[in-house]
Amino acid sequence: MSEPVLEVTDLVKTFQVRRARGVRVEKASVQAVSGVSFKVDAGQTLGLVGESGSGKTTVGRCVLRLLEPSGGSIRFKGQELVGMHRNELRGLRKQMQIVFQDPYASLDPKRTVGAAIAEPFEIQGVAGDHGKMVGDLLELVGLAPDHAGRFPHEFSGGQRQRIGIARALALDPALIVLDEPVSALDVSIQAGVVNLLDDLQNELGVAYVFIAHDLAVVRHISDLVAVMYLGKLVELASAAEIYDRPAHPYTQALLSAVPEPDPEIERQRNRIVLEGEVPSPINPPSGCRFRTRCPKAQAICAEQEPLLVDESPGHAVACHFADATPVTVWQDGTFERPVG
Amino acid sequence: MSDPVLSLRDFRVSFPTLNGTVQAVRGVDLDVGQGEMVGVVGESGSGKSVTFLGLMGLLPKTTIIEGSAKIGGDELVGRSSKEMRPVRGQRIAMIFQDPLSALNPVHKIGRQIVEMIRAHQDMSKGDANKRAVELLDIVGIPQPDQRAMQYPHEFSGGMRQRVMIAMAIANEPDVLIADEPTTALDVTVQAQILEVMQRIQHELNTAIVLITHDLGVVARVVDRVQVMYAGRAVERGTVDGLFKHSIHPYTRGLMESIPALGRERLVPIPGSPPNMLQPPPGCAFAPRCAHARPICTAEIPELRPFGAGETACVRADELAEEYTNV
Numbered sequence: 001m002s003e004p005v006l007e008v009t010d011l012v013k014t015f016q017v018r019r020a021r022g023v024r025v026e027k028a029s030v031q032a033v034s035g036v037s038f039k040v041d042a043g044q045t046l047g048l049v050g051e052s053g054s055g056k057t058t059v060g061r062c063v064l065r066l067l068e069p070s071g072g073s074i075r076f077k078g079q080e081l082v083g084m085h086r087n088e089l090r091g092l093r094k095q096m097q098i099v100f101q102d103p104y105a106s107l108d109p110k111r112t113v114g115a116a117i118a119e120p121f122e123i124q125g126v127a128g129d130h131g132k133m134v135g136d137l138l139e140l141v142g143l144a145p146d147h148a149g150r151f152p153h154e155f156s157g158g159q160r161q162r163i164g165i166a167r168a169l170a171l172d173p174a175l176i177v178l179d180e181p182v183s184a185l186d187v188s189i190q191a192g193v194v195n196l197l198d199d200l201q202n203e204l205g206v207a208y209v210f211i212a213h214d215l216a217v218v219r220h221i222s223d224l225v226a227v228m229y230l231g232k233l234v235e236l237a238s239a240a241e242i243y244d245r246p247a248h249p250y251t252q253a254l255l256s257a258v259p260e261p262d263p264e265i266e267r268q269r270n271r272i273v274l275e276g277e278v279p280s281p282i283n284p285p286s287g288c289r290f291r292t293r294c295p296k297a298q299a300i301c302a303e304q305e306p307l308l309v310d311e312s313p314g315h316a317v318a319c320h321f322a323d324a325t326p327v328t329v330w331q332d333g334t335f336e337r338p339v340g
Numbered sequence: 341m342s343d344p345v346l347s348l349r350d351f352r353v354s355f356p357t358l359n360g361t362v363q364a365v366r367g368v369d370l371d372v373g374q375g376e377m378v379g380v381v382g383e384s385g386s387g388k389s390v391t392f393l394g395l396m397g398l399l400p401k402t403t404i405i406e407g408s409a410k411i412g413g414d415e416l417v418g419r420s421s422k423e424m425r426p427v428r429g430q431r432i433a434m435i436f437q438d439p440l441s442a443l444n445p446v447h448k449i450g451r452q453i454v455e456m457i458r459a460h461q462d463m464s465k466g467d468a469n470k471r472a473v474e475l476l477d478i479v480g481i482p483q484p485d486q487r488a489m490q491y492p493h494e495f496s497g498g499m500r501q502r503v504m505i506a507m508a509i510a511n512e513p514d515v516l517i518a519d520e521p522t523t524a525l526d527v528t529v530q531a532q533i534l535e536v537m538q539r540i541q542h543e544l545n546t547a548i549v550l551i552t553h554d555l556g557v558v559a560r561v562v563d564r565v566q567v568m569y570a571g572r573a574v575e576r577g578t579v580d581g582l583f584k585h586s587i588h589p590y591t592r593g594l595m596e597s598i599p600a601l602g603r604e605r606l607v608p609i610p611g612s613p614p615n616m617l618q619p620p621p622g623c624a625f626a627p628r629c630a631h632a633r634p635i636c637t638a639e640i641p642e643l644r645p646f647g648a649g650e651t652a653c654v655r656a657d658e659l660a661e662e663y664t665n666v
Contacts, residue, residue: 051526052497156612157384186383186553191597192608213526216556220599220606257531259556261598263579266560273535274528277496 003078004039005174005207006063011036012071013058017282030281032058034231035072037308040224042174043201045208047222047239049215049254053278054228056211060177063209064096065089077174094124097168101180103160107152113138113163114148120170137166141196158189162196169200177209182217194221215258219243227251230281230289233308237315247311247322250290288319296321343413344371345514345547346432350407351417353387353394353571360617364390366571367407369643372515375545377538379558379579381594382568385613388551391568392517396434397424412514430460433508437520439500443492449476450488453507460511475506479536498529502536509540516540519551534561555598559583567591570614570624572640577649587651587660590625623654631659 013033018025033055040046048056061067063074065081074081076092084092100106107116117137118130126133135145141162152160161181168176178197182190194217201208212218218225218239225242227235227250235248246252253272260266274293279285285292291301300320308318353365365387372378382388393399395409395416409416411431416424436442444452453472457463463471469488476484479502492500501521508516518537522530538561541548550562558565559579566576567590575588586592593609611628614620620627622637629636635654643650646660653659 051528158612187555188383188593188597188609189612190608191599191606192610194599194606195608198605215527216599220603253528257527259530259534259554259560261555261559261583261595261600263559263583266556271531273531277498277529278526 002042004041004075005044005077006209007039007075008059008063008072009037009075010072011059011062011069011074013055013062013067014070019282028282031231031284032281033062036226036228036231036233037072038224038226038233038236040175040207040209042207043205044224045201045210045222047218047225048209048211048228049213049218049225050228051213051254051278053230053281055231055281056228057179059228060098060179060209060211063175064093064098064177066098094120094171095173096175096177097171097173098177098179099161099164099168099181101184103157103164103184104152106164107160109152112149112151113155116152117148117163117167117170120167124171126171133170137170138163140169140200141166142192156189157185158193161185161193165193165196165200169204169206172204173206175207175209177211179211180213181210183212183214190217197221215255227254230278230284232289232318233316234290234319235315235317236308241315245315247315247317248290248319249294249296249321253293253295344373345412346370346372346549347410348391348395348408349410351391351395351409352404352406353390353399354404355400356402356404357617361404362616363619364571364616365394366619366640368568368571368573370566370573372547372549374514374547375541376564377541377548377550377562379562379565380549380551380568381553381555381558381565383553383594383613385570385616386568387571388568389519392434392519392549392551396428396432396517397421398434426460429456429513430511431513432515432517433511433513434517434519435501435504435508435521437523439497439504440492442504443500445492448489448491449495449503453488453503453510456507456510471510472506475510476503478509478540479503479506480532481506496529497525498532501525501533505533505536505540509544509546512544513546515547515549517549517551520553521550522557523552523554530557537561555583555594567594570619571616572624573643573652574625575649575651575653576643577647581648585647585649587646587656587663588625588653589629589631589659593628623652631655631662 011033012035015030015032017028017030019028036059038046048059050056062069069082114134117134121130134148138145138147143162182193210221222239225239226233229250235251246255253274256272276293279292287303287305288301291297306318306320308316311317311322348368348370351365351368355362355364368391380388394405405417450472453475454468457468457471473484473488476487481487481499481502522533540546552558562579565579565582566573569590575586575591596607597609599606609628614624622639623641626632626636641652641654643652646656
């Protein structure tokens, strides 16, 4: 098999924080990401899901070295990024791009859209007719070439996100990190952007790391899904596996919490409602980080940290009591898929 | 249904601006009965929030509000802010998407709830304190007596939203309006908040209006749904009726654009919502509608009974036939 586009091994990111202890200020560290490993092949989409504070965005930023990782290894097409010098990294940045959640905040309101999209060409010193190239990119994302002369405020949210995607595609990258790219959009618009991402991947063979909290969108777009909780990967498998046979209690609870747009299914579902909320990452629980909210927690969970091991081929779970039973138990005792 | 607690008739909200008048809400009818949860669904700019901000009197003074909004038979439109005061918080309460900006950061939670109670009821401070703790307990906040002594920043997002609900129900209002109450929350916390709201609906028999863009949330908790587009209701009915037999092309478009299992390709709605400075003539959805005919732009379609619900589409009969033939 060919080399993966992205291979992340034991990624760790620690932030220093200061917190008040009475009148004193105390330094503490937060491990936002602790020991995350995954790989993404060319033309593949890895969905990274988790709730706020799970570290999914931090992973995305570390992958591009927008944040400096505290430990571990990130290999992009076989080259180690951690520790690489800035000048060398700049050359590689051509091939890895990012699209952010808020398309308005990521576009300069005083520059035309054409100038924003052409900027990567200038920075990387790409030769050729930039005007023509910008027009082609705008067409590629479903806008008109003459939109290049307009300003960001003249576009709707969905169109702005398309502009962000066009800019990310400008240098023909091998990898794009999409950080909540559709969460700010209305559903009817979101569908168009999701379709566009699908088409672009088929056409260009680009790999995506798709960070989102919306599990339905992730299921739709991803080949692989990685579920994070409090800085740890708790489950990693193909999208079909995760949604059909989730094995980690957190994944099961997460899937059962997603409301399904069908009132009949909603009435019959038995939901796993988690107690409490995500604990503080400054002082994470010992052993398994999910144990404080886990319906299956036993004594061992507090003592021993479960490792991410293959439960079945290609389906890794970090739980002492991993059990890939379907989530939804109907009231008459039959099983049904968790979502769908 | 017995007499509705909240009743809107031809309710209109418009904002005069330098560029003309923005017609945000253009004639909405809505009835909500006691102990009923009604979902108001629509995308950004559909007027779903503005409708309720308008009837609460929470919009700028320059706003033009017309039509009728009655709570328990009493007209709200045309009241001065002084006349609105006994209504807001006591008969009708509202919670918002972002609970942190709705709480005062320098006062303890308990004190803020006490203030809410004592603004409307003749109650001693001690009794109000007890009641505040009781309310925090009702909305599922653990150790309510200690939590009442804490400040908003010491609460998580989900807990803050529970506090907002506690404040909203402090005076046992007839109607609770929840504007995207779970949008800013994680799914597992969203599930908890929805449960709290359902408990309040059933135990206190409060009428609840749930404003949301999330059809999944609607399917889970509401009894009836009203779909809004460009300041008007385009379809309404029971939650089952609407999810199974929607007729209006906008409602169907919304449902088809949701990623669902086995759906290879999502179906977006082409175009974008209209500019409400100059809403399109006739049906506002016509410019984006695949089923539009010249008749659609002739006049604004009214809601009329269709199947189990009501739909505002002049081609409803033809479309119903078309859908069944496919």
